[in-house]
Amino acid sequence: xxxxxxxxxxxxxxxxxxxxxxxxxxxxxxxxxxxxxxxxxxxxxxxxxxxxxxxxxxxxxxxxxxxxxxxxxxxxxxxxxxxxxxxxxxxxxxxxxxxxxxxxxxxxxxxxxxxxxxxxxxxxxxxxxxxxxxxxxxxxxxxxxxxxxxxxxxxxxxxxxxxxxxxxxxxxxxxxxxxxxxxxxxxxxxxxxxxxxxxxxxxxxxxxxxxxxxxxxxxxxxxxxxxxxxxxxxxxxxxxxxxxxxxxxxxxxxxxxxxx
Numbered sequence: 134x135x136x137x138x139x140x141x142x143x144x145x146x147x148x149x150x151x152x153x154x155x156x157x158x159x160x161x162x163x164x165x166x167x168x169x170x171x172x173x174x175x176x177x178x179x180x181x182x183x184x185x186x187x188x189x190x191x192x193x194x195x196x197x198x199x200x201x202x203x204x205x206x207x208x209x210x211x212x213x214x215x216x217x218x219x220x221x222x223x224x225x226x227x228x229x230x231x232x233x234x235x236x237x238x239x240x241x242x243x244x245x246x247x248x249x250x251x252x253x254x255x256x257x258x259x260x261x262x263x264x265x266x267x268x269x270x271x272x273x274x275x276x277x278x279x280x281x282x283x284x285x286x287x288x289x290x291x292x293x294x295x296x297x298x299x300x301x302x303x304x305x306x307x308x309x310x311x312x313x314x315x316x317x318x319x320x321x322x323x324x325x326x327x328x329x330x331x332x333x334x335x336x337x338x339x340x341x342x343x344x345x346x347x348x349x350x351x352x353x354x355x356x357x358x359x360x361x362x363x364x365x366x367x368x369x370x371x372x373x374x375x376x377x378x379x380x381x382x383x384x385x386x387x388x389x390x391x392x393x
Contacts, residue, residue, distance in 0.1 A: 134171065134172070134175060136168045136171075136172065137164065137168065138152065138153060138154050138162075138164060138165040138168050139151060139152055139153055139165065139168050139169060139172055140153050140190070141172050141175075141176070143176070143179065143181060143182050145331075145334075146181065146182065146183040146184065146330075146334045147182070147183070147184050147185075147186060147327060147330045147331075147334070148176040148179070148182040148184070148185045148186070149185075149186045149187075149188065149323070150169065150172050150173070150176070150185060150186070150187045150188075151187075151188055151189065151190050152165065152169070152187075152188070152189045152190060152195075152196055153190040154190070155190045155191035155193070155194075157197075157200070158191075158193060158194040158196075158197030158198075158241060159189040159190060159191070159194050159195065159196045159197060159246070160196065160197055160198055160199060160200045160245075160246075161196055161198070161199050161200060161245045161246070161249070162199075162200035162203055163200075163203060166219060166222055166223050167222065169187075169223055169249075170222045170223050170226060173185065173223075173226065173227055173230060173234075174226075176232060177230050177231065177232045180392065182232065183232065183333070183334050183338050183392075184232065184233050184234075184235065184330040184333050184334060185230070185232055185233070185234045185235070186234075186235045186236075186237055186323070186326045186327070186330060187234060187235070187236050187237065187249070187250075187253060188236075188237040188238075188239055188322070188323065188326075189239055189240065189246075191239075191240070192239065192240060192261075192319060193240045193241065194239070194240040194241040194242075194246070195236070195237075195238045195239050195240055195241065195242040195246050195250065195262070196241075196242060196243070196245060196246025196249055196250075197240075197241045197242075197243050197244075197246055198243045198244035198245055198246055198267070199244055199245040199277075201271070212273075212276075215276065216276035216277065219245075219276070219277050220276075220277055220278055223249070223252070223277075224248055224249065224252040224277045224278045225252070225278070227249070227252040227253060228252045228253075228254075228278075228349065229345075229346075229349060230345070231341075231342030231345060231346070232338070232342070233254050233333055233341055233345065234253040234254050235253060235254065235255060235256070235257065235326050235329060235330060236249070236250040236253035236255070236256040236257070237257055237258075237259075237322050237323055237325075237326040238250050238256055238257065238258040238259065238262045238264070238304075238313065239258075239259045239261075239262065239319055239322055240259065240261055240262060240263070240319075241262070241263050241264075242258075242262060242263070242264045243263070243264070243265050243266070243267055243301070244265075244266060244267055244268055244275065244279075245277050247264050247265065247266055247279065247283075248266075248275060248277040248278050248279045248282070249277070250264075251278065251279070251282040251283060251286060251312075252277075252278060252282065254345065255314050256312065256313040256314060257313055257314055257315040257316070257317065257322065257325055257326055257329070258304040258307060258308070258313040258315070258316050258317075258322075259304065259316070259317065259318065259319040259322045260304050260305075260316055260317065260318055260319070261304070261319060262303070262304040262307070262313075262316075263301040263302070263303060263304075264301060264302055264304075264307050264312065265295060265299065265300055265301035265302060266279045266283065266295055266296050266299070267299040267300075267301075268296075268299070269296060269297065269299050270299040274296070275296065279296070280292075280296065283295065283296070283312075285352055286310070286311055286312050287310040287311055287312055288310075291310055304316045315329075336390070337372075337374035337375075337378055337388075337390045337392075338374070338390065338392045339369070339372050339373075339374045339390075339392060339393065340369055340372075340374060340375075340378075343365035343366075343368060343369060344365070346361065346365055347361050347362040347365045347366075350362070372393065373391045373393040374390045374391065374392065374393065377389060377390055377391060378390065
């Protein structure tokens with residue numbers, strides 16, 4: 134699959150997707166959002182891909198925001214459609230993938246860039262990373278899930294302050310807030326992401342997919358997370374991974390999960 138704005142590589146069970154628009158600080162335009170959807174979809178359906186890492190090219194930015202020139206002249210109807218389509222195509226799509234997604238945030242993650250990182254299952258950051266939702270400085274609000282996911286991750290008060298001030302926080306503050314799990318140097322960012330991914334690879338991909346569904350249910354309106362957990366827990370007992378995992382434990386050996 135050929136792309137204009139992203140690079141993909143799958144090796145050792147890990148697919149790395151790199152947003153490759155360094156001259157635009159990896160800003161998200163419509164074409165890039167579509168390409169990201171296609172790349173995530175392909176990786177999620179690839180049996181050789183068990184973990185996805187998303188990052189940005191260059192040393193300055195993960196994603197510095199959306200491409201404002203594409204929607205500067207939109208009206209109310211088009212603005213609503215922009216947010217709805219983007220959420221469906223990329224942000225909600227990534228959050229609900231059964232394959233775990235790690236955001237390796239290198240440099241600026243602003244606006245749609247932070248929203249993309251927050252849609253991933255968890256985040257790590259380089260020590261030069263800066264994160265924020267500056268939309269109110271442009272007369273709009275975050276439209277790709279930022280007003281919902283940021284409070285879930287950092288709490289209502291901190292989220293309100295970040296949105297209202299349109300300010301940026303540094304990587305260490307982001308870690309203090311719980312927005313990112315780890316902070317490291319830019320040189321060690323991808324190696325750390327790969328190290329964490331390798332730990333994930335040891336476990337049942339089927340069980341991980343069901344765990345993602347159960348955890349996400351806690352944040353969905355009309356969903357009872359406990360009920361979803363019970364259902365997904367029960368489903369695990371019908372999988373080959375469960376049979377292999379329990380047999381390996383009882384036989385005191387390392388499990389070789391078939392992924393089914």
